[in-house]
Amino acid sequence: MEYTEEKAWGYAKEKNHLGFMIQRDLPGLLAKYVKPGARTLDYGCGAGSMIPLLKRAGLNVEGMDISANMLCVALHDHKNTAFTRINSAAIPRPDASYDLVMLSYVLVEIASLSEMKAVIREVKRVLKPDGVVVVTVSSERKFHGNWLMVNNNFPENRTLTSGCRVKCSVADSEVVFEDFFWTDEDYRLVFSQSGLSVLGFHQPLGKPEDGMPWKDELHSPLFSIYVLGR
Numbered sequence: 001m002e003y004t005e006e007k008a009w010g011y012a013k014e015k016n017h018l019g020f021m022i023q024r025d026l027p028g029l030l031a032k033y034v035k036p037g038a039r040t041l042d043y044g045c046g047a048g049s050m051i052p053l054l055k056r057a058g059l060n061v062e063g064m065d066i067s068a069n070m071l072c073v074a075l076h077d078h079k080n081t082a083f084t085r086i087n088s089a090a091i092p093r094p095d096a097s098y099d100l101v102m103l104s105y106v107l108v109e110i111a112s113l114s115e116m117k118a119v120i121r122e123v124k125r126v127l128k129p130d131g132v133v134v135v136t137v138s139s140e141r142k143f144h145g146n147w148l149m150v151n152n153n154f155p156e157n158r159t160l161t162s163g164c165r166v167k168c169s170v171a172d173s174e175v176v177f178e179d180f181f182w183t184d185e186d187y188r189l190v191f192s193q194s195g196l197s198v199l200g201f202h203q204p205l206g207k208p209e210d211g212m213p214w215k216d217e218l219h220s221p222l223f224s225i226y227v228l229g230r
């Protein structure tokens, strides 16, 4: 997706866009796989909305992204964090630099499986031998359910095939996300062909104790989280 200046600021304002459930479950998942102080790359950091969560987990985090407009917002909102502008699949760091690489809602913006593979191979290059990669993406169900958090009523979502364009917006927000649709099978193929194994897989669900008037979130996942390692 092309992030104009206006879109980048709109994206940053939409604090809840990645969902209550990711914010709820990700800290516990990270604690299982990485130690405080872990050297962390937030790849495709965008406006930096994952930075506070990663810092609260005690991680030593820096961000990289291809979008100058998104990085501009990140620099404004997260003054004590280092951000670097990069080209796709080119991380300007030596091999084995990071304990953790986070890709939060990045792969949904990649238009082909070959580009996705190039990104994941580069991520693997900069990962320490015992490091992990955490990937969050949309679930396959997101574009057809009746959700509290997401409006998916767009003609683009009627027929879903791998690599097709999909759209959604956060309920009650004007920010529309234009992504590519990839299946669980597509992602797993890319990971294995890039030399990484799936160590963990989690699809958060809404829980009655969340105190939210969940709809399909109670029984169907909006998001998928993959934990990858060698």
Ligand SMILES: C[S@@+](CC[C@H](N)C(=O)[O-])C[C@H]1O[C@@H](n2cnc3c(N)ncnc32)[C@H](O)[C@@H]1O
Binding pocket: 003, 018, 043, 044, 045, 046, 047, 048, 049, 050, 064, 065, 066, 067, 070, 087, 088, 089, 103, 104, 105, 106, 109, 110, 119
């Ligand atoms: C939906 S935003 C997510 C931003 C952030 N990770 C978050 O969770 O809020 C996707 C980000 O990925 C970046 N991006 C897309 N393709 C990329 C690539 N090939 N390499 C690096 N960043 C990429 C975009 O510029 C955008 O900032």
